[in-house]
Amino acid sequence: IKPSELVSASLERISATDVKVRAFLSVHGDVALQRATQLDEVPVDAGLLYGIPSAIKDNMNTKGLPTTCGSKILENYESAYDATVISKLNDHGSVVVGKANMDEFAMGSSGENSGFYPTHNPWDLSRVPGGSSSGSAAAVAAGQVLFSLGSDTGGSIRQPASYCGVVGLKPTYGLVSRFGLVSYASSFDQIGPLTQNVEDNAIVLQAIAGHDSYDSTSANVSIPDYLAALTGDIKGLRIALPQEYFGEGMDAGVREQVEKAIKTLEGLGATVGTVSLPHSKYAVAAYYLLAPAEASSNLARFDGVRYGLRVEGENLIDMYKRTRAEGFGEEVKNRIMLGTYALSSGYYDAYYLRAQKVRTLIKQDFDQVFENYDVILSPTAPTTAFPLGVKNDDPVTIYLNDIYTIPVNLAGIPAISVPCGLADGLPVGVQLIGKAFDESTLLRVAHAFE
Numbered sequence: 001i002k003p004s005e006l007v008s009a010s011l012e013r014i015s016a017t018d019v020k021v022r023a024f025l026s027v028h029g030d031v032a033l034q035r036a037t038q039l040d041e042v043p044v045d046a047g048l049l050y051g052i053p054s055a056i057k058d059n060m061n062t063k064g065l066p067t068t069c070g071s072k073i074l075e076n077y078e079s080a081y082d083a084t085v086i087s088k089l090n091d092h093g094s095v096v097v098g099k100a101n102m103d104e105f106a107m108g109s110s111g112e113n114s115g116f117y118p119t120h121n122p123w124d125l126s127r128v129p130g131g132s133s134s135g136s137a138a139a140v141a142a143g144q145v146l147f148s149l150g151s152d153t154g155g156s157i158r159q160p161a162s163y164c165g166v167v168g169l170k171p172t173y174g175l176v177s178r179f180g181l182v183s184y185a186s187s188f189d190q191i192g193p194l195t196q197n198v199e200d201n202a203i204v205l206q207a208i209a210g211h212d213s214y215d216s217t218s219a220n221v222s223i224p225d226y227l228a229a230l231t232g233d234i235k236g237l238r239i240a241l242p243q244e245y246f247g248e249g250m251d252a253g254v255r256e257q258v259e260k261a262i263k264t265l266e267g268l269g270a271t272v273g274t275v276s277l278p279h280s281k282y283a284v285a286a287y288y289l290l291a292p293a294e295a296s297s298n299l300a301r302f303d304g305v306r307y308g309l310r311v312e313g314e315n316l317i318d319m320y321k322r323t324r325a326e327g328f329g330e331e332v333k334n335r336i337m338l339g340t341y342a343l344s345s346g347y348y349d350a351y352y353l354r355a356q357k358v359r360t361l362i363k364q365d366f367d368q369v370f371e372n373y374d375v376i377l378s379p380t381a382p383t384t385a386f387p388l389g390v391k392n393d394d395p396v397t398i399y400l401n402d403i404y405t406i407p408v409n410l411a412g413i414p415a416i417s418v419p420c421g422l423a424d425g426l427p428v429g430v431q432l433i434g435k436a437f438d439e440s441t442l443l444r445v446a447h448a449f450e
């Protein structure tokens with residue numbers, strides 16, 4: 001197949017399905033086809049992703065295309081440069097067909113915080129796809145593209161992957177460059193691949209991982225051959241089950257599928273033990289202080305001067321206020337206020353500093369478990385995809401949805417969500433958590449299991 005044929009097929013699938021799914025905020029058929037036609041002339045071994053159509057979460061800069069972050073404040077903003085991940089995809093021959101829908105500035109777990117319209121779950125259009133990488137997960141699940149990139153600050157790749165029945169990997173903090181990713185909470189954000197299977201995930205990771213001098217938090221580590229890790233052999237692998245992750249609040253259907261997954265892995269020769277991650281119960285609370293604190297600072301740049309929307313006012317300060325009042329959605333405003341409060345002098349020690357200490361304790365919990373185990377296994381989320389609309393007015397319930405994914409971002413370690421069955425006809429994901437920079441083991445286990 002030629003790149004132009006692949007890209008045409010992707011565009012046809014998008015026009016046939018996206019009226020209902022709404023995975024995309026913008027589709028760029030002409031640009032994509034033009035690039036694909038150029039690639040037709042290039043030899044087939046030109047790159048790991050030669051001719052492969054992809055969707056990019058709309059918080060990554062793609063030169064010449066929009067980058068809205070799902071926000072009205074950036075509605076007409078056009079990216080001035082390519083994020084490092086986009087340059088890498090281009091070098092490997094991928095063709096970006098469009099920008100994927102998302103919760104505004106990646107704040108959310110259902111896709112319903114998009115400033116434009118919610119994405120629908122391709123498995124059941126009355127349900128959410130998860131979030132915040134809602135469009136990235138739905139586009140892969142609906143067969144619109146072969147892979148997408150998402151970003152994960154507290155679960156935003158893994159949870160939608162779980163709800164949409166696809167594979168989603170959050171790499172170790174620092175493995176993939178954040179240059180050109182619009183920051184939400186910079187010390188947590190990581191870009192990662194969403195794919196239909198583990199092998200594709202390994203290939204995309206290979207293409208995007210690696211040191212980047214444009215990102216000061218980028219790790220200077222050598223990148224292994226991820227495909228070579230997919231041996232199918234997990235004999236002797238030690239799997240830890242954290243007791244805190246198997247308590248109340250998990251749906252019976254989710255529990256059943258995850259327990260089945262554990263049995264399958266044991267059948268493949270892995271051994272299983274129960275462990276404790278005692279500080280994980282503080283993870284959500286710590287995250288919802290730290291992430292908004294970082295966000296309140298990062299989002300200060302959207303002031304009507306440099307990017308996107310400007311609402312004229314009586315003077316400069318009035319213009320800032322009107323622009324931000326009109327441009328940001330409800331949840332973003334909540335988080336900016338929460339973060340500003342947590343960072344205020346007089347409250348800093350009580351909130352921000354304490355939450356940072358909790359973060360360290362959570363990381364130590366993981367370190368301790370990894371002294372005796374290779375991976376940690378849990379559900380990705382406590383439930384399957386819930387109906388659109390039901391949790392809109394209940395932010396705390398929706399925050400609790402991230403209970404199994406958030407500790408991983410606090411610790412900066414990698415984790416993957418892999419489909420492990422259906423509960424009432426909806427996909428369930430199992431989460432595998434690994435040691436820092438040990439994506440190879442995660443991919444190996446996920447692949448053996450798949």
Ligand code: GLN
Pocket residue numbers: 106107108109131132151152153154155156157184291402
């Ligand atoms: N749901 C979490 C939040 O709203 C995580 C989002 C993410 O990972 N970007 O902050």
